[in-house]
Amino acid sequence: MAGSDRDSKSRPVVVVTGMGVLTSLGAGQADNWGALTGGRSGLRRISRFPTDGLRTTVAGTVDFVPTEEATAAELTEKLAGMVIEEAIAESGIGSKGDFPGPLMLAVPPVEMDWPQRRALAAASGANETVTYEDLLRAAESGDFSRWYRRFLFASVGENLADRFGTKGSPVATSTACASGATAIQLGVEAIRRGEAEAALCVGTDASVTQEALIRFSLLSALSTRNDPPAAAARPFSKDRDGFVMAEGAGALVLESLAHARARGARILGVVEGCGEKADGFHRTRSSPDGRPIIACLREALEDAGAAPETVGYVNAHGTGTPENDKMEWLGVSAVFGERAGAIPISSNKSMIGHTLTAAGAVEAVFTLLAMQHGRLPPTINYEIPDPALPVDCVPNVARDAQVTRAVSNSFGFGGQNVTLVLGAAPG
Amino acid sequence: MSETRAPNPRDAVITGIGLVSCLGAGLDAHWEALNRPGGFQPVVDAERFAPFTVHPMVPLELDRQIPKKGDQRQMEAWQRIGTYAAGLALDDAGVKGNAELLGRMDMIVAAGGGERDYAVDGAILSALPHAANPEALLNERLMNELRPTLFLAQLSNLLAGNISIVHGVAGSSRTFMGEEPSGTDAVRIACARIAAGQGECFLVGGSYNTERPDILLQYAMGRLLWRREYAPVWRRQADGGGLVLGSVGCFLVIESRAHAAARGARASAHIAAITSDRCRREPGQASANAARQLAAVRPRLAAGSSAVISGASGAPGPTTEEESFLQELGLPVRATATALGHSMEPSLPANLALAAMAVSRGRLFGPLEAAEAPMEGELQQVLVTSWGHWRGEGMALVEAA
Structure with a gap:
């Protein structure tokens, strides 16, 4: 493939030339990567509002970004703005206030706060x-x-489009906890069909409010292991008991390889393929046979023209709910067969919590950083293995590994499943 | 002279329509209401939310499209309206129950969010000023009084989720948010994917329940609601303009011409073009966007057999600007918010449905107010506009299939 701007299906190759990330661990790639590979948790006792009477009192809140009116929508927009600035600066694309492509934005549903x-x-x-x-x-x-x-649903995307000068109508998507990956998929598709040479794909979420926390709590989705907060998120452990709500944002500048080469941009990685599959089994639970997740993974690999044997790392959705991790393993083991237990499969959520709408974008950035640095972030809090999930979750300590192709999974309420196949920057 | 183009297998054609509004359920009910002898009569409710007028949803026989009561109970009205309309569209396309096709059908839904529990909100708002520790009280009341499944009835992507559950649409599921432009972009991206071979068969649409105090509150804060006696969209502008919202559900089955032909489906219309753009809405910017969109389709446009179905919302700035823009075209115009009410996310899909209905019957429906001219001749093409009440300009060209 070297030298070709087209993939095995004759479509434009879609590359990543800029990334930005912000989580409870900090702002920017450097701080996040250091903390993430150091096995540090960003989860903490909630201080934004009193937690009297709540079953869950921990979250991965972003408390270091000031806001004027303290609405979830405002903080969500601010985080997006910060990661976009970082991504565009790294990419060097366009000029200030003039991004040469559309905005694909994963954003939580906007609503009035209390x-x-x-x-x-x-x-x-x-x-x-x-x-x-x-x-x-x-x-x-x-x-x-x-x-x-x-409180217009369009407000976050329109304000960002005004600020960064993206082209055309900004798309604000919600596929629940898969939204960030959907935003990337929308950008990939637009570039592949020649509609755009570049796309700004962003996931952002800052919705840790009282009511939002209580809503997930009432669905019994959250961990109630509040002490210490850093131990609350326990993906793949036998004693996992739910996810931890968190805030964050991730941004990726996608470009056609031809466009990136023509302007001499540094290529950080390749979005090789995307898969998606809806699940009509239940509003919050996956089909017990795992077929939609399996189909999603297979579609992504097929889209990438990649055999399962070539995948060296899986960045798990890995929420740490009993249900998710079980179903994800079911899907991964069906698709990768006997090799599944030997593929490193780690969950960033053990450290940053579940950044919900942003997760797919945040974790795509981390997956690309893992390939760039040759180091896999661990799954922390892995103390009691679950015999039903014989997974190599890179337990507790980061691991050096040269990976050229990785998979990032995102699954969400409402039967949402999206998988990305990401490739390392060409040698 | 207009350019004629041979049908292309990658054309996006409409093969199924599900439309519900104050005018009724299904296309025939809409055609009848829009062609009433003696002139159009709006269906409005001026009492329930006085001083605001709304166009209320016609009572729906939910069991016909959402057979399980348990499913109905799990949804709020906006989801029931949308799931019902989606079912009508699948019926119309002849694909209801076709598990093989539905299992690979791609879905793009334009959605806002669900309704609040007014009793809980009211009780909490009443109690908070008297509480020693208001934040703790808020926690306690929400923990104890919110229905656990209410969240799922509010989440934007759960209209799509319910359609997957009830109708089995399970190829893919994406939800776009953001008022009017989200509906335009849902259709635009479906059509672009069909043209590029990134998909074959889509279910696209949205729903809106306006009979909700929380929705009215949003637009009341913007001082955008019409609060006088009901008046149609263009006439409203002389008195300052404003929104009269309507409850609407609309879904379209859109597929490639090749896919429709292969399964022997009849197309009612062809979406020959659909574009969207944005601006900061300084005076003239929206018109400039629309002029560019028009220039792209003008070579295709046949004089004498085309009309405009406008999505003008009634909001004063954009509506008067669009009125000037359309006057220069000299085509017959219908602003359907006069009839259906303005419905945000599904407004463009609903106008595509009305346009498809009109071109498939070869005739435009009658004027909805005095400012609109009748059209006598054969109708072959409809330009559909969608200028968001705040942001976003969209345009589509719908032709006979």
Whole structure:
């Protein structure tokens, strides 16, 4: 393939020329990679709001980025802006405020938060019983137009498009916890069909609010192992008991190889293939036979024109819920066969928690960094192996390994499954 | 003279339509309501959310499309409307229950989010000012009073999730968010993937339930809701303009011409072009986008047999600007928000459905208000516009299949 700008299916090769990442471990590739390969956890006791009466009191919040009104939408947008700046700077593409391609954005559903609801209730002057009629009356009595704009679903993408000068209509996608990977897939497809030479693919999520935490808690999805916070996320361990909500963002500048070469850009990796499969079994659970996950993995490998034997690392979805890790292993073992137990399969979520909408993008960045640095980030808190999951999860300590092709999985509520096949930068 | 082009196997054609709104369920109900002898009569409810008027969803026989009561209970109204409309579209395309095809059908849904529990919100908002520790009270009340599955009825991607569960659409599932442009981009990307061979058969659409105080609250904060006696979209502008929202569900089965032919499906229309763009909405910018979009399709446009179905929302700035833009075209125009209400995410898919219906019957439906001219001759093409009430400009060209 050396020298060709096209893949084995005659499509433009899609490469990564810039990356940005931000998690509870810090801002930027350097801080994150250092912490991640050092086995450090970014999970902590929640300080953003009181946790009285909550079953879960830990999260991977991003507390070092100041906001004005402290809405989830505002912080979500800020994190995205930071990782985009990092990715564009590394890529050197376009010019300030002029990115030469579309924005594909994975963003959590935008909604009004409780402080605004309470402010409207106060503005209504209602005394004893507050209803939505009071809120509606209050909404028209004052100037709340900034909240109207803030809580439009399009607001985050439109504001980022204004700031970075991306081209065309920004796509804001939600495929639950697979959203970040979907954003990348949308960018890959646009480049492959020749619609764009570059795409800015971003996943961002800063929605650790009281209600968001409680919603997941009521679905029994969260770990309740609160002490110490760093031990809460335990992917693949027998004593795993749920995921830990977290915040973060990841950005990737994708380009056609031809475009990247023409401008002399440094190539950081290749997005070789994408697979997706919907699962109609249940709103929150996977088909017990694992068929959709298996089909998703196989479709990604087929799209990449890659045989399973050539995959050297799996960056797991690995949420640490009993269900997810079991189903993911079922899928991986079906696709990789006898070799499955010998492939390193690690979960970044053991350290950064589950960055939800952002996870697919954040973890794609980490997967590419692993190949770039020749080092696999560990799965920490792996103390009690689960005999049902005979997985090499790179337990507790990072490992040096030269990997040229890796898989990153993302699965989500609503039957969402997306797998990316990522390749190392060509020699 | 317009250019004529031979049908291409990679053309995106519409083979199934599911449309529900205040005018009824299904295309025939819409055709009838839009061609009422004596002129169009809007279906509105001015009482329930006074002073705001809404176009309420027609009562749906949910059991016909969502057979399991358990599934119905797991959904909020916006999901039921969408899942119902998706079922109608699959029926219309003749693919309902075709497990092989549905198992590889790609889905793109344009969605907002679900409804809040007003009783819980109201009780909490009432109690908070009197609480010694309001934050602890908020935790306690939410932990105890939120229904555990309410979250799943609110999550944007769970309309798609419910369609997978109820109808078995399971090739892929993507949800786009962001008001009107999300509906345009859902269709645009499906058509682009078909043209490029990145997909063969799609289910695309969305739903909107406007009979919700929390939705009205959002637009009330923007001071965008029309609060006088009902008036149609263009006439509203003389009195400052505003939104009259409507509950709408619309899904389209869009497939490659080759795929439709291979399974013997009849196409009602061809989506000959669909584009979207954005701007900061400084005066004239949206028109400039639309002019570029129009220039790309103009060589194809046949004078005398084409019309415009406009997605004008009623919001004052963009609506008056679009009105000027359309006046220069000199084509008959229908602003369907007058009839269906403005519906955000599904507004463009719904207008594609109406356009497909009109070209397949060879005739444009009657004027919806005095400012709209009748069209007597044969209809072959419809330009569909979708200018978001805040952002985003989209345009599609729908032709007879």
